[in-house]
Amino acid sequence: MTAFNEQSRQLVSDTIARLQHEPGALLPILHGIQDALGYVPTEAVPMIAEGLNQSRAEIHGVISFYHHFRTTAPGKHTIQICRAEACQSMGARQLEGHAKAALGVDFHQTTADREISLEAVYCLGNCACSPSIRINDDVVGRVTPEKFDQLVEELKSQKLEVL
Amino acid sequence: MTVLKTKVYIPRDTTSLAMGAEQLAVEIAAEASNRGESVEIIRNGSRGMFWLEPMVEVETDQGRIAYGPVECKDIDSLFDQGFLGGETSHPLCQGLTEEIPYLKKQQRLTFARAGITDPVSLDDYQQHDGFKGLKKALQLDAQVIVDEVKASGLRGRGGAAFPTGIKWQTVLDAVATKKEPTDSDGQKYIVCNADEGDSGTFADRMVMEADPYMLIEGMTIAGLAVGATQGYIYLRSEYPIAHQILNEAIAKAEAAGFLGTNILDSGKTFQLEVRLGAGAYICGEETSLLESLEGKRGLVRAKPPLPAIVGLFGQPTVVNNVLSLAAIPYILAEGGQAYANYGMGRSLGTLPFQLAGNIKRGGLIELAFGLTLRELMEDFGAGTFSGRPIRAVQVGGPLGAYLPESQWDTPLDYEAFAAISAVLGHGGVVVFDDTVDMSQQARFAMEFCVEESCGKCTPCRIGSTRGVEVIDRIRNNENRAANLELLNDLCDTMIDGSLCAMGGMTPFPVNSAVQHFPEDFNQPNLKLSEQGA
Numbered sequence: 001m002t003a004f005n006e007q008s009r010q011l012v013s014d015t016i017a018r019l020q021h022e023p024g025a026l027l028p029i030l031h032g033i034q035d036a037l038g039y040v041p042t043e044a045v046p047m048i049a050e051g052l053n054q055s056r057a058e059i060h061g062v063i064s065f066y067h068h069f070r071t072t073a074p075g076k077h078t079i080q081i082c083r084a085e086a087c088q089s090m091g092a093r094q095l096e097g098h099a100k101a102a103l104g105v106d107f108h109q110t111t112a113d114r115e116i117s118l119e120a121v122y123c124l125g126n127c128a129c130s131p132s133i134r135i136n137d138d139v140v141g142r143v144t145p146e147k148f149d150q151l152v153e154e155l156k157s158q159k160l161e162v163l
Numbered sequence: 164m165t166v167l168k169t170k171v172y173i174p175r176d177t178t179s180l181a182m183g184a185e186q187l188a189v190e191i192a193a194e195a196s197n198r199g200e201s202v203e204i205i206r207n208g209s210r211g212m213f214w215l216e217p218m219v220e221v222e223t224d225q226g227r228i229a230y231g232p233v234e235c236k237d238i239d240s241l242f243d244q245g246f247l248g249g250e251t252s253h254p255l256c257q258g259l260t261e262e263i264p265y266l267k268k269q270q271r272l273t274f275a276r277a278g279i280t281d282p283v284s285l286d287d288y289q290q291h292d293g294f295k296g297l298k299k300a301l302q303l304d305a306q307v308i309v310d311e312v313k314a315s316g317l318r319g320r321g322g323a324a325f326p327t328g329i330k331w332q333t334v335l336d337a338v339a340t341k342k343e344p345t346d347s348d349g350q351k352y353i354v355c356n357a358d359e360g361d362s363g364t365f366a367d368r369m370v371m372e373a374d375p376y377m378l379i380e381g382m383t384i385a386g387l388a389v390g391a392t393q394g395y396i397y398l399r400s401e402y403p404i405a406h407q408i409l410n411e412a413i414a415k416a417e418a419a420g421f422l423g424t425n426i427l428d429s430g431k432t433f434q435l436e437v438r439l440g441a442g443a444y445i446c447g448e449e450t451s452l453l454e455s456l457e458g459k460r461g462l463v464r465a466k467p468p469l470p471a472i473v474g475l476f477g478q479p480t481v482v483n484n485v486l487s488l489a490a491i492p493y494i495l496a497e498g499g500q501a502y503a504n505y506g507m508g509r510s511l512g513t514l515p516f517q518l519a520g521n522i523k524r525g526g527l528i529e530l531a532f533g534l535t536l537r538e539l540m541e542d543f544g545a546g547t548f549s550g551r552p553i554r555a556v557q558v559g560g561p562l563g564a565y566l567p568e569s570q571w572d573t574p575l576d577y578e579a580f581a582a583i584s585a586v587l588g589h590g591g592v593v594v595f596d597d598t599v600d601m602s603q604q605a606r607f608a609m610e611f612c613v614e615e616s617c618g619k620c621t622p623c624r625i626g627s628t629r630g631v632e633v634i635d636r637i638r639n640n641e642n643r644a645a646n647l648e649l650l651n652d653l654c655d656t657m658i659d660g661s662l663c664a665m666g667g668m669t670p671f672p673v674n675s676a677v678q679h680f681p682e683d684f685n686q687p688n689l690k691l692s693e694q695g696a
Contacts, residue, residue: 066442068442085604086362121401122360124177125368127517129181134401139177141178
């Protein structure tokens with residue numbers, strides 16, 4: 001797991017400085033931090049609170065309200081499985097069960113090798129080609145259990161990206 | 164000497180990409196170069212015939228010819244059979260795109276350009292009537308613009324169907340608080356609700372990915388109409404492609420003088436910014452959205468005061484759905500009456516229906532109100548994807564009722580749907596075949612509310628959790644009759660005791676499932692393990 005080091009501290013503080021004067025700056029700041037680090041580290045909370053002149057409780061309250069923000073480092077890849085109705089009508093429940101079994105994790109967990117984090121999502125807007133999943137920023141449609149296995153295999157055989 | 168290049172269109176919208184359009188574009192370009200063919204690949208938006216995606220179109224003298232769904236393995240045979248010359252013998256050939264019945268039978272006003280143009284090309288946009296509405300609006304008095312929108316009969320396309328013109332009038336009439344006493348005017352805002360969270364809907368996404376300038380133009384006109392100089396598009400974080408395309412379009416529109424300060428040398432200003440949501444369904448509710456834009460938890464606000472009077476940062480604010488704002492350029496360019504000529508009763512204009520779920524031909528169908536659900540599913544959708552009979556249809560997203568066959572002849576119109584305790588909502592239609600277990604769907608409706616309730620109202624926050632438990636007991640055959648009665652009571656409490664539609668409408672899918680599909684609640688000892696996680 002990436003530790004919160006001097007570099008991440010700098011990044012958080014730069015992000016805050018860049019955005020703190022925008023109206024309604026908190027969500028843009030949280031997105032900025034998560035886009036760069038993969039999550040919003042606990043250490044960032046007092047820094048944001050100070051930058052926006054809010055309490056730490058208020059910042060924590062916002063982070064915990066939104067499903068998108070996470071406070072622990074994700075695996076190398078994030079797979080979201082759509083659980084909403086259009087996907088249900090095309091077998092998303094079976095796909096969800098298969099994915100959990102195949103990866104050996106539940107939602108909001110990361111595989112032991114830190115390769116893949118599994119998340120639930122409610123609609124990716126690809127409802128005419130269900131069931132859908134999202135791998136990092138790419139949506140994939142008409143995902144069968146077999147196709148899921150194949151996609152995971154492709155992810156695992158990719159070369160490690162150097163961050 | 165310039166060689167005439169054959170234009171090949173390969174969409175870049177989320178669904179096409181999800182079906183492999185990116186790799187396809189790369190490989191078609193490579194194959195063309197291998198064969199010494201001169202092609203220009205244009206990454207257009209989707210036409211919305213999603214069962215044909217990735218749909219490749221080739222421009223010919225007769226018009227654009229469509230091939231789909233194209234996979235990489237088909238590339239060789241397409242080239243061999245001369246698809247660049249418009250040869251139609253290939254099995255994937257769909258003929259002239261405009262003649263495909265699915266598209267030809269539609270009445271496309273909002274989606275007139277979708278899939279035809281390169282979404283971020285300002286030239287394309289202007290060649291297809293783009294900015295006509297804006298140019299007209301720049302000549303008009305604010306009140307005249309609002310009157311035109313009133314005349315169109317446009318009602319909010321987000322789901323609540325509130326008359327857009329009335330909302331704009333309220334904001335126009337509202338006096339904004341000035342920051343400094345010396346300011347000439349206080350700040351008003353235009354907020355576009357692009358938090359399209361309903362399952363089965365993708366019309367907003369299609370607007371943003373296929374025709375973003377139309378939304379930019381609509382919002383700018385709204386700004387002129389009510390005297391707002393700042394706009395925000397609140398976009399859900401689940402739409403990264405739309406985010407990218409919108410930002411590209413905004414930058415280009417600004418550089419070309421269609422947005423920003425001194426729009427088209429008129430002296431008028433309108434600034435526009437995309438703000439990302441963070442995976443909260445509730446932020447599609449307008450007051451929760453405003454809280455989120457202000458950097459807070461998305462807690463629903465009590466109304467009144469209306470956002471039109473006390474909205475974003477306490478200032479008068481228009482909050483409109485993507486489709487409402489996207490309808491504006493047409494209304495201004497062609498006149499409110501031209502728009503009002505479509506539709507029926509008090510549901511005027513067109514509604515982009517979205518056919519999704521277990522359906523053979525899913526996609527976007529823009530039509531005047533008044534078609535029946537059955538026509539939509541059978542004539543356009545051609546039945547289920549699985550080939551099994553349709554059993555239930557959920558219209559209007561996760562808070563919409565499940566409709567049994569006896570209700571499929573209801574005309575798609577706001578009032579007709581209200582009369583059967585259903586909603587049209589944002590026009591999403593999700594089809595289920597006969598393998599669906601409706602008690603499981605009812606349970607999911609409650610579960611979704613547990614997951615997504617903002618927590619402000621007790622009936623929604625706690626009632627949904629109790630709802631899941633009660634439905635589990637019913638499914639498990641524990642005191643079934645008493646628990647069904649309890650569920651009914653609970654639904655009443657949620658309807659009557661919640662501030663917004665989240666708690667107030669979650670009972671719609673639950674009640675409709677119980678009422679229309681009672682047999683699914685009466686099976687002895689359904690196993691709880693079957694209900695998924």
